[in-house]
Amino acid sequence: MNVRVKRIFPAAVAMLVGLGSTTLTALAAGSSAPTAAPPGGVLEAIMFYAVAIATVVSALGVCVSRNVVRMAVWLFLTLGSVALLYFLLAASFLGAIQLIIYAGGTLILLVFGVMLTSKSPWVRWEAPKLEVLGAGVVCLALFVTLSLVLCRASWPGAEAALPGAPVADIGRRLLTAYVVPFEVAGVLLMIVMVGAAHLARQEK
Amino acid sequence: MTQISVPWHPKARQVGRSFLPKWLEVLLLKLMGPILICAVIVTCLFVWASNALFLWVQTGLMETANDAALTTYFSGPLTLAEIKTGMPGALAWLAFAIWPLQFPLFRDVISTTGVIIFFTIVPVFAIWWERKVAGRIQSRLGPMRVGKWHGWAQSPADGIKLILKEDLVPDDADRILFRVAPYFAIIPSAAAFLALPFGVTYVFRDLDVSLIFILALLGVEVVAVILGGWASNNKWSVYGGMREACQMISYEIPMGMALLVPVVCVGSLSLMDIGQAQSGGWFSWLAFSNPFAFLAFVSYFIASLASCKRAPFDLPEAESELVAGFLTEYSGFRWALFFFAEYAAMFVVAGVLVIMFLGGWNSPLPLSWGDWVISTIGDNWIAQGINGILFSGPLWFVTKATFFLFVQLWVRWTLPRVRIDQVLYACVQVLLPLTMVLLFGATLWVWASASDSGAWAAVNGVVNVILGLVGVMFVAGFVAIAAYGFYHRRRLVGNLVIDPLPGG
Numbered sequence: 271m272n273v274r275v276k277r278i279f280p281a282a283v284a285m286l287v288g289l290g291s292t293t294l295t296a297l298a299a300g301s302s303a304p305t306a307a308p309p310g311g312v313l314e315a316i317m318f319y320a321v322a323i324a325t326v327v328s329a330l331g332v333c334v335s336r337n338v339v340r341m342a343v344w345l346f347l348t349l350g351s352v353a354l355l356y357f358l359l360a361a362s363f364l365g366a367i368q369l370i371i372y373a374g375g376t377l378i379l380l381v382f383g384v385m386l387t388s389k390s391p392w393v394r395w396e397a398p399k400l401e402v403l404g405a406g407v408v409c410l411a412l413f414v415t416l417s418l419v420l421c422r423a424s425w426p427g428a429e430a431a432l433p434g435a436p437v438a439d440i441g442r443r444l445l446t447a448y449v450v451p452f453e454v455a456g457v458l459l460m461i462v463m464v465g466a467a468h469l470a471r472q473e474k
Numbered sequence: 475m476t477q478i479s480v481p482w483h484p485k486a487r488q489v490g491r492s493f494l495p496k497w498l499e500v501l502l503l504k505l506m507g508p509i510l511i512c513a514v515i516v517t518c519l520f521v522w523a524s525n526a527l528f529l530w531v532q533t534g535l536m537e538t539a540n541d542a543a544l545t546t547y548f549s550g551p552l553t554l555a556e557i558k559t560g561m562p563g564a565l566a567w568l569a570f571a572i573w574p575l576q577f578p579l580f581r582d583v584i585s586t587t588g589v590i591i592f593f594t595i596v597p598v599f600a601i602w603w604e605r606k607v608a609g610r611i612q613s614r615l616g617p618m619r620v621g622k623w624h625g626w627a628q629s630p631a632d633g634i635k636l637i638l639k640e641d642l643v644p645d646d647a648d649r650i651l652f653r654v655a656p657y658f659a660i661i662p663s664a665a666a667f668l669a670l671p672f673g674v675t676y677v678f679r680d681l682d683v684s685l686i687f688i689l690a691l692l693g694v695e696v697v698a699v700i701l702g703g704w705a706s707n708n709k710w711s712v713y714g715g716m717r718e719a720c721q722m723i724s725y726e727i728p729m730g731m732a733l734l735v736p737v738v739c740v741g742s743l744s745l746m747d748i749g750q751a752q753s754g755g756w757f758s759w760l761a762f763s764n765p766f767a768f769l770a771f772v773s774y775f776i777a778s779l780a781s782c783k784r785a786p787f788d789l790p791e792a793e794s795e796l797v798a799g800f801l802t803e804y805s806g807f808r809w810a811l812f813f814f815a816e817y818a819a820m821f822v823v824a825g826v827l828v829i830m831f832l833g834g835w836n837s838p839l840p841l842s843w844g845d846w847v848i849s850t851i852g853d854n855w856i857a858q859g860i861n862g863i864l865f866s867g868p869l870w871f872v873t874k875a876t877f878f879l880f881v882q883l884w885v886r887w888t889l890p891r892v893r894i895d896q897v898l899y900a901c902v903q904v905l906l907p908l909t910m911v912l913l914f915g916a917t918l919w920v921w922a923s924a925s926d927s928g929a930w931a932a933v934n935g936v937v938n939v940i941l942g943l944v945g946v947m948f949v950a951g952f953v954a955i956a957a958y959g960f961y962h963r964r965r966l967v968g969n970l971v972i973d974p975l976p977g978g
Contacts, residue, residue, distance in 0.1 A: 313579065339704055343651060346697060363683045369690035437682050437743055 318358055325351040349373040363437050520584070585678050589667045597817035598629040604883045610959075611887040639806035644706060647803065651705035656808040659698030659815035662691040666822045671746050672868035673835040684745045685737065688826060689730065692781060692819060696722040699783075699790055702812070703800035714799025717894055718790035721780055724901040725787075729777035731909035735770035735916040736760050736830045745826070749834030756838035761831040762941040763934075766916040771831040773909050775878075778823040780897065782816060785886035789894055824878035828871060835871040837864055 328351060331344035349372040356365035397405075444452050602617065605628065609616025617625030643652055669684040671677035681687055696718055703715020737743060739760055740751045752759050761771040780787040791799030801812060828834055844865040851860070892900070922930055 337648075339648070339651065339701075343654075343701065350694075362681045362687065366681075366683045366686040366690050370686065370693060373690075373694060438741075 314358065318355070321351050321354045321358065325355065346373055361436075363440060582678075586668075589678055590664065593664050593667050593818050594814075596821045597814045598633065600817040600820065600879060600883075601632070601813065602626065602629045603880070604886075607880070607883045608887045611884070633810065636810040637807050641806045641808065642803070644708070644803050646707045648705040648707065651701050652803070653808070655698050655702035655705060656804075656811035656815075657698075658701060659695055660811045660818075662694040663815040663818040663822065666691040666819070669745070670822060670825050671749060671829065671834070672871050674746070674750070676835075676868045677746065680744070680746050682742075682744045685733065685743050685748075685826070685830075688745075688822060689726075689733070692822065693722070693726060695815060695819060698812070698815070699800050702804065703790075706800070706803035708802050710796040710798070710802045711800050714790040714792075714796050714801070717792075718783060718800065720894070721783070721787060721789060721897055721901075724898060725777045725780040725905075728773060728901060728905035728909045729781055731906070731913055732770040732774035732777060733826070733830055734913050735764075735767050735909075738913065738916050738920055739764060739767060745829045745834075749829045749836065752833040753836045753841065755836075755840035756833070756945065757938055757942040759831065759833040759836075759838075759945075762945050763938050764916065764919055765937055765941065766912045766919055767831060768941055768944075770909065770912045770916070771827070773905050773912070774827060774831070775881075776900075777905060778827065779882065779885065780901070782820050782823055782882070784816075784820065784882050786889040786892050787897055788886070788891060789897060792891060794891075820879055820882055821875060824882065825871065825875040827878055828874040832874055833870075835867055837870050839864060841865065 325348055328344045328347035332341050332348060335341050335344060349368065353365045353368040353373060356362075356368055602625070606616040606624065617628040619625055620627040620631045643649055666688045668678045669681050669687045671680065671684070699718040700715040703711040703713075703718070706712075736748055740748045742748060742751075748760075756762060760767045762768065779785075783790050789799075790796075791801050793799075796802070801809060804812065844861050847860055847864075923934065
């Protein structure tokens with residue numbers, strides 16, 4: 271088989287499967303719930319579907335591409351489009367935090383790690399066929415479960431109005447009602463940092 | 475079989491002749507700069523005028539109490555006839571221009587155009603200015619030829635040159651990532667302008683988390699440098715990318731911590747709220763009302779230099795060590811995109827500094843003077859105009875942000891580049907503990923200010939006066955030195971000012 275076709279083939283299959291299953295899910299959701307015009311109007315619907323397709327395609331790209339840095343770029347696009355989804359939902363705090371923490375921090379660390387660990391910059395990861403099969407089965411099961419849950423659940427909060435000044439509210443709650451989990455998460459990150467510094471020092 | 479891309483090479487293909495007549499071509503080339511600038515100014519005026527028109531008609535509709543039109547306005551689009559009833563008779567023919575403005579999408583498109591145009595002007599201006607400042611600091615003139623007056627058309631000319639240059643991609647590069655990387659730089663720095671307020675109403679989207687939003691976008695810009703450096707498959711580029719990653723990750727922390735000080739003082743993450751909280755004159759600016767905020771201002775400025783990869787922290791593209799760092803393999807338009815992103819990010823960073831610490835769009839003059847102006851001249855449009863220019867508005871914001879842009883240029887051509895270990899030492903062992911102490915001190919200061927004791931008010935007032943005087947001294951010193959330099963400019967540059975340039 272032609273090399274180029276060989277390279278494109280898995281990507282095309284994965285995208286077809288992804289798009290097909292997304293359509294099926296949408297159809298299933300449509301059959302159970304009454305179809306109504308989206309509240310934000312046609313433009314918002316167009317934006318939503320564009321961003322959603324970008325999310326799905328770039329997430330597939332993470333799985334399909336062979337080059338580690340390309341995977342990181344696809345992951346970056348995935349996380350960025352999820353942030354865009356948050357902005358579309360008027361959750362600007364969550365969107366900005368998503369950009370800072372995931373798209374900004376995690377991805378940089380990922381690229382950093384890739385560059386430090388790989389001997390050659392063109393490192394390629396070829397997964398064994400058995401692993402691909404196993405991962406596919408697990409993913410399919412997870413996908414079916416999640417779709418079923420999403421379609422069957424009744425969403426009580428969908429009609430509720432947005433609270434005013436959510437950022438101030440989030441901050442107040444983090445420092446009063448949820449101060450213990452907040453601090454515990456901080457301590458956990460601190461331990462991770464100390465551990466990373468320790469590991470980095472040992473190489474000398 | 476290699477195609478020769480050098481036009482004067484004997485084997486080069488004949489370049490196709492332009493379809494324009496020769497005189498028109500010459501005229502276009504000579505007038506390219508003025509045409510570009512006029513286009514920019516006209517578009518800015520168009521953006522401003524369309525928004526003003528819409529506001530005027532909206533208030534007109536509210537006041538002239540055309541009930542039928544108002545009901546339509548709140549339920550659906552207005553018709554031309556309804557708009558005409560809300561306008562003075564002589565101007566009714568303008569209704570067709572106002573009709574599309576009632577749709578938010580249309581107004582958004584106009585404002586986005588304005589944002590993009592501003593985003594384009596800033597680097598074009600800043601690059602020319604950087605070369606002039608560099609020239610003056612090094613006792614030479616900088617660009618003097620293109621466009622007659624002080625080489626003002628140097629940047630547009632460079633832009634045209636860069637667009638026409640060949641778009642080279644190295645054979646061993648990762649082609650796709652190499653081509654995509656510049657867009658990762660330019661999109662975030664353009665998007666940061668969407669949340670940056672220039673004045674009370676001069677903002678595209680007044681997010682309640684605009685500070686975090688801008689910080690996030692500035693952080694995303696690093697990805698471009700790493701990708702560009704890695705995809706070039708050149709060791710200098712990879713070194714540049716790695717240095718940028720390491721520098722950016724470490725300097726984001728003191729930068730964020732320093733910005734938390736004003737956030738703690740005002741109690742909001744919205745740049746609009748923080749700017750509004752500092753209205754009333756230079757003594758109510760945060761940097762001058764709180765010693766911790768003043769030190770945070772200095773540490774934020776240092777960290778922002780590092781985050782924009784400006785000298786003395788320009789290690790990612792250290793010319794003397796890494797050829798051009800992550801930019802080594804880039805040429806033509808993609809190279810220009812990286813520079814556009816860098817200069818636009820410099821303006822964004824300076825704008826955030828001005829809003830957070832130096833009053834944003836508020837003028838340094840006390841607000842009571844504005845009332846005095848109105849009471850003296852009378853409440854007419856002249857007084858309103860003077861009031862608008864002197865006491866608030868985007869003019870002050872742009873002036874202050876441009877000043878800090880200038881300070882960034884000035885620092886670049888004054889200080890030598892530091893080594894990478896010194897960069898990290900300055901961050902982890904100096905700036906990080908300092909900003910932590912500042913944040914702690916600022917919380918204590920805010921806590922103490924909340925109590926209503928007279929002694930504390932006295933301390934607060936004394937500190938306010940001292941810091942305000944320090945600020946005035948800095949500005950006065952700058953003005954005095956700049957005036958001295960301007961007065962003696964011939965002595966600094968020598969005969970070059972008078973003599974025709976060699977070969978000229």
